[in-house]
Amino acid sequence: PAEFDEAQVRERLAADLIRARERTLLLTSVDDTELVHQHSPLMSPLVWDLAHIGNQEELWLLRDVDGRDPLLPETVDQLYDAFQYPRTVRPKLPLLEPQPSRSYVNDVRGKVLDVLERIPLRGRPLLERGFAFGMIVQHEQQHDETMLATHQLRAGEALLSAPPAPRSTTRPHAREVLVPGGSFTMGTDIEPWALDNERPAHAVDVPAFFIDTALVTNREYREFIDDGGYDDERWWHPEGWKHRREAGITAPQFWKREGSTWTRRVFGRSEPLHDDQPVVHVNWYEADAYARWAGRRLPTEAEWEKAARFDPASGRSRRYPWGDDEPTPAHANLGQRHLEPAAAGAYPQGRSPLGVHQLMGDVWEWTSSTFHGYPGFRAWPYREYSEVFFGDDYRVLRGGSFGSDPSAVRATFRNWDYPIRRQIFSGFRCARSLTDAERDLV
Ligand code: AVJ
């Protein structure tokens, strides 16, 4: 491994832990009744996420890294194991009450900051360059995004607010760009915080394809609705058609038709639908049906990553579409600075070398791919992070959303969910294969 400045890494980790905690506290600064209430059967009560954040931190950084004894009795400790108790049953468990939950996470954090000050960030694979701490920062931020989705599902008056995302309508010049065929490097061996499913780096041959420069917007999605897209079986995956009918789905989640116009409920407020805003809260089947209606398709996961990372000038893969530098607010709508996606074209500085916009942030992008390990995958440090989800049940999402923290996403980051899920901040962009005539030209 290359030289690294241990003191600097320590400082960065402490700052990231503190920043994650500020977000967690904001998302859990609600009445005790709100904190223990299950706002949707799809989600945990916020009080579970809170103590689970502290419990994972204790498990990895105090017990594993520092060899300490458990802080909670075993019967309580195990209530925060996501595998023993699915989300539906969590509100019925004898969980820690709000106040004890708050003191528990606070107590763990105090001890963790002490450990971080003195433990060598080398010598053990888990500690190398502070990986275990980075993993816990990401874990907290992932739950912060999950808690944000819980807030979006809450009934009642708004509790969160943030300045609106950029609404500028500057569209990327070309509708689509050609990504040249050939091999590129997918995944990573060098991203210090990359999780097991992002590794190892490997060459993938991706034939030439076209990808849209912009995310599908509300205006475009409404054309699909107005054209009867939800009533036309031709566009739908058979499972999707069945689900659409059984669940009575006729529009993205949180949309409401009022006469000839639409409104959208956004964190407890009703808003007019912004035409140029990327569509959000669609499931994989809706994205797939829209793409078929539009004569297009979803990109595969490899296509998405090539569009996001491949630099045709150097032939190498970048960390982010704009280069190797960490995201700033000028690059992407990340980090819950805004509670909505920004207009298509709002982040020209974040575009990829080939001119694809908003690959990072705004909305998670559905890909056509199911979730599998890369060739040479090794589960680490725990099988339950991703390996147990490999198979054809889940579809991969890429790029992060306005609700994802920069510390928890990069162009190699892989998210996954069931194709019927749409309470997540999910949208999509379209791609297409070359026609025979086009193939003869390139
Ligand atoms: C990567 C978002 C699918 O929330 O299930 C949190 C992240 N893993 N705690 C999830 C995660 C364990 C995970 N996703």
Ligand code: FE
């Ligand atoms: Fe978790």
